[in-house]
Amino acid sequence: MTTPLTLxxxxxxxxxxxTGTITLGCDYNPEQWDETVWHDxxxxxxxLGVDLVAINIFGxxxxxxxxxxxxxxxxxxxLDLLHAAGIRVNLGTGTSSPxxxxxxxxxxxxxxxxxxxxxxxxxxxxxxxxxxxxxxKALELVTAMGDRYGAHPAVMLWHVSxxxxxxxxxxxxxxxxxxxxxxxxxxxxxxxxxxxxxxxxFWSQRFGAWDDVLPPRATRSAxxxxxxxxxxxxxxxxxxxxxxxxTAVLRERSEVPVTTNLMVTAHxxxxxxxxxAPELDLIANDHYLDHRLADPLAELAFSAxxxxxxxxxxxxxxxxxxxxxxxxxxxxxxxxxGELTRTALGHVARGADSICFFQWRASRSGAxxxxxxxxxxxxxxxEGWVQSVELSAVLDRLSPVVGSRVHxxxxxxxxxEAWWAxxxxxxxxxxxxxxxxxxxxxxxxxxxxxxxxxxxxGADLSRYSLIVVPTLYTLTDAEAASIAxxxxxxxxxxxxxxxxxVDENDxxxxxxxxxxxxxxxxxxIDEFRPLAAEATVxxxxxxxxxxxxxxxxxxxAEVIATFVEGPAAASPALTRRAVGSGAAWYTxxxxxxxxxxxxxxxxxxDSDVPIVEVGFDVDIVTRRSPSADFTFIINHRDLPLxxxxxxxxxxxxxxxDDATPLAGGSVRVVMTERSDRGA
Ligand code: GAL
Numbered sequence: 135m136t137t138p139l140t141l142x143x144x145x146x147x148x149x150x151x152x153t154g155t156i157t158l159g160c161d162y163n164p165e166q167w168d169e170t171v172w173h174d175x176x177x178x179x180x181x182l183g184v185d186l187v188a189i190n191i192f193g194x195x196x197x198x199x200x201x202x203x204x205x206x207x208x209x210x211x212x213l214d215l216l217h218a219a220g221i222r223v224n225l226g227t228g229t230s231s232p233x234x235x236x237x238x239x240x241x242x243x244x245x246x247x248x249x250x251x252x253x254x255x256x257x258x259x260x261x262x263x264x265x266x267x268x269x270x271k272a273l274e275l276v277t278a279m280g281d282r283y284g285a286h287p288a289v290m291l292w293h294v295s296x297x298x299x300x301x302x303x304x305x306x307x308x309x310x311x312x313x314x315x316x317x318x319x320x321x322x323x324x325x326x327x328x329x330x331x332x333x334x335x336f337w338s339q340r341f342g343a344w345d346d347v348l349p350p351r352a353t354r355s356a357x358x359x360x361x362x363x364x365x366x367x368x369x370x371x372x373x374x375x376x377x378x379x380x381t382a383v384l385r386e387r388s389e390v391p392v393t394t395n396l397m398v399t400a401h402x403x404x405x406x407x408x409x410x411a412p413e414l415d416l417i418a419n420d421h422y423l424d425h426r427l428a429d430p431l432a433e434l435a436f437s438a439x440x441x442x443x444x445x446x447x448x449x450x451x452x453x454x455x456x457x458x459x460x461x462x463x464x465x466x467x468x469x470x471x472g473e474l475t476r477t478a479l480g481h482v483a484r485g486a487d488s489i490c491f492f493q494w495r496a497s498r499s500g501a502x503x504x505x506x507x508x509x510x511x512x513x514x515x516x517e518g519w520v521q522s523v524e525l526s527a528v529l530d531r532l533s534p535v536v537g538s539r540v541h542x543x544x545x546x547x548x549x550x551e552a553w554w555a556x557x558x559x560x561x562x563x564x565x566x567x568x569x570x571x572x573x574x575x576x577x578x579x580x581x582x583x584x585x586x587x588x589x590x591x592g593a594d595l596s597r598y599s600l601i602v603v604p605t606l607y608t609l610t611d612a613e614a615a616s617i618a619x620x621x622x623x624x625x626x627x628x629x630x631x632x633x634x635x636v637d638e639n640d641x642x643x644x645x646x647x648x649x650x651x652x653x654x655x656x657x658x659i660d661e662f663r664p665l666a667a668e669a670t671v672x673x674x675x676x677x678x679x680x681x682x683x684x685x686x687x688x689x690x691a692e693v694i695a696t697f698v699e700g701p702a703a704a705s706p707a708l709t710r711r712a713v714g715s716g717a718a719w720y721t722x723x724x725x726x727x728x729x730x731x732x733x734x735x736x737x738x739x740d741s742d743v744p745i746v747e748v749g750f751d752v753d754i755v756t757r758r759s760p761s762a763d764f765t766f767i768i769n770h771r772d773l774p775l776x777x778x779x780x781x782x783x784x785x786x787x788x789x790x791d792d793a794t795p796l797a798g799g800s801v802r803v804v805m806t807e808r809s810d811r812g813a
Pocket of ligand 1: 422460461505
């Protein structure tokens with residue numbers, strides 16, 4: 135029988151911890167299959183070594199075919215079958231997509247776009263996050279689920295809804311408008327304070343009554359940026375509040391931990407997961423390689439590091455990824471031989487103790503019928519199954535890694551609020567984008583073999599020697615002070631352009647840009663001078679900049695490089711100010727890859743952060759337990775590679791030394807005993 139997990143802040147609450155292995159799991163949608171198929175599925179799951187299965191993610195229509203009519207018989211049977219087979223269950227509350235009758239009986243639950251367009255049922259997640267009727271109906275189901283399965287011995291985790299906000303994060307309907315006003319009342323107290331925060335003296339936007347306050351619905355001109363920023367905050371909070379409501383129902387009925395699958399990814403920005411993370415019993419992420427990006431593997435590493443940041447550095451769970459192609463990108467690339475293991479280990483290297491897939495058996499019908507699965511359409515005869523078996527065998531060998539923590543001496547400050555605000559309407563340049571700038575620095579650090587923790591503004595920075603702050607357009611005074619304090623305490627801090635410009639209401643900080651960092655950096659910006667789309671400018675250091683330049687006036691800083699051409703010619707482009715026992719650097723442009731690498735090499739040298747020049751196609755990351763270091767080396771290129779790491783390779787079982795080459799496309803997890811045990 136499964137031992138229920140106890141909630142503890144001391145221990146990482148992840149399935150790997152409970153089972154002592156890196157957990158292999160998957161979504162399973164038994165509703166799509168005849169019960170005779172279930173038996174084959176369970177036998178094959180055992181053969182593959184599946185430990186954890188997420189079910190009932192989209193079960194509502196089957197469980198409640200009509201209002202007031204529940205039927206749990208099939209769910210009872212599959213749960214018991216999985217339990218009998220020793221497979222643990224990550225049980226979905228089933229509320230992510232309502233059955234078609236809900237929209238017929240309660241059309242007011244449907245979400246509305248900014249232009250008033252209604253999103254109809256027929257896809258998924260067609261519900262307004264603020265809908266009281268939706269919440270009532272969903273909680274009815276959650277109550278029944280909690281009562282029925284709260285103590286079922288197979289259930290080791292509750293999976294609330296699914297990817298909250300994937301399709302319905304922003305709703306502009308009248309009920310959302312009322313909820314938005316309630317949220318604003320709590321934030322600001324009075325209408326006067328709201329008017330001041332939103333700067334409504336501008337364009338005759340001043341509110342005389344609360345009922346005039348609306349969500350940022352479609353307008354003919356640019357809207358109010360402060361209103362938009364608050365609406366994003368509200369929308370993130372509205373879904374979090376919904377998560378809390380489901381969780382409260384479950385907690386009254388069950389001691390099993392509760393979580394939901396986050397989407398820490400480049401194409402979803404609507405939830406501020408730093409505010410969500412403390413409410414989840416364990417941090418679980420969904421990640422799919424995004425081939426619309428220039429470097430999908432670098433983005434995988436970024437997502438995994440940010441997920442670990444949400445887990446406060448502890449182990450976390452990859453709740454969904456794909457074995458091969460997805461079905462929702464313009465071109466859905468299949469993974470190459472070995473890529474499944476390499477990408478899965480990319481997550482393990484950065485702290486995941488559990489690797490789960492969407493999904494077990496590939497669907498025959500519906501919008502995802504071409505999506506890959508652990509058991510593909512070709513069954514166990516094809517290459518897909520071979521890849522799944524190979525991964526399972528590798529994960530089995532990594533048990534010693536479970537519970538260890540990634541060791542990083544560098545941090546990158548990440549902020550969903552800065553992402554929302556920096557890319558609003560009416561900025562100096564639409565080309566100046568938040569996430570690409572954060573990715574650029576993270577990607578270069580990965581290429582230098584430097585492991586980076588992604589942390590929230592205001593986080594404790596005291597353990598980091600190098601801190602990168604990309605485009606932190608908005609932040610509070612306290613957050614700015616913590617960055618300045620890290621520099622004076624000895625860290626090397628790098629701030630990149632369009633940082634510290636506005637306060638938390640998106641109002642310009644007085645006294646000259648970059649208000650929040652002017653003193654720390656010892657400079658003032660007189661004029662932003664953004665560049666045209668294809669333009670680049672040379673710097674005196676030999677680097678090139680694009681997208682952004684500006685006229686910088688140095689007050690108390692050393693000029694390391696200047697612009698030699700372009701609209702800011704002769705103005706400082708890279709500066710350094712000694713601060714206490716550390717330093718604060720500033721770059722006034724978007725540097726090219728070589729420029730970023732050269733700058734980071736210098737900053738790593740200054741801050742004593744060791745580098746291993748592995749390049750853009752290799753991951754090298756160390757996880758640390760009290761007794762050993764585990765260095766993951768993932769060679770995504772076809773050519774062999776030699777890295778200076780010696781010890782026992784858990785993947786091959788061989789002892790390797792500094793000169794043992796790592797074959798093209800292969801992975802190594804080198805275990806080295808720590809002489810400083812436990813330090
Ligand atoms: C996720 C979702 C799954 C499935 C998967 C396909 O966003 O949670 O249900 O749709 O994508 O890649």
